[in-house]
Amino acid sequence: MRSLSERQIGNLKGATEASYVLGGGVTSFAALTRVGVSALSKYAALGPDHAQSLIPVDIAVEADLRAGQPVILAEMARLLGYRLVPDEGADGEARLTERDALSLSLSAARLAGVVADATADNRIDAREREDIIRAGLPLVRQVEEILVKARG
Helix, strand or coil, X not given: CCCCCXXXXXXXXXXXXXXXXXXXXXXXXXXXXXXXXXXXXXXXXXXXXXXXXCCCHHHHHHHHHHXXXXXXXXXXXXXXXXXXXXXXXXXXXXXXXXXXXXXXXXXXHHHHHHHHHHHCCCCCCHHHXXXXXXXXXXXXXXXXXXXXXXXC
């Protein structure tokens, strides 16, 4: 019996999806890893058919490397009650980069699209709520990371 709740599994799957998006998409990522598109898609898919399919650690690391930030790892840490802190640069200071700005804008655009889709019929169902949360969590993490870097 698993100790992870459905919500925690959903959060991990949402982080997996976000990592794929930031890394250029599941199709391009499949060529760089040991599993195909269908397996990668299952790792991010919600629902009873895919609840047991969580991303293996080696593929999660590869996905986060491709995304340019520890999206999946940060969610794992959060579930354990920890928060990742960016490593300091050579001079002892975490640096903001253009990639931070691009990543932030991609996540914000994704969230805006999900919200627009969810509100198109003037009502939001449970699946749409979950989609909004899955799209919003990576954005929240990115803003937190940017603020940490900005504070120096």
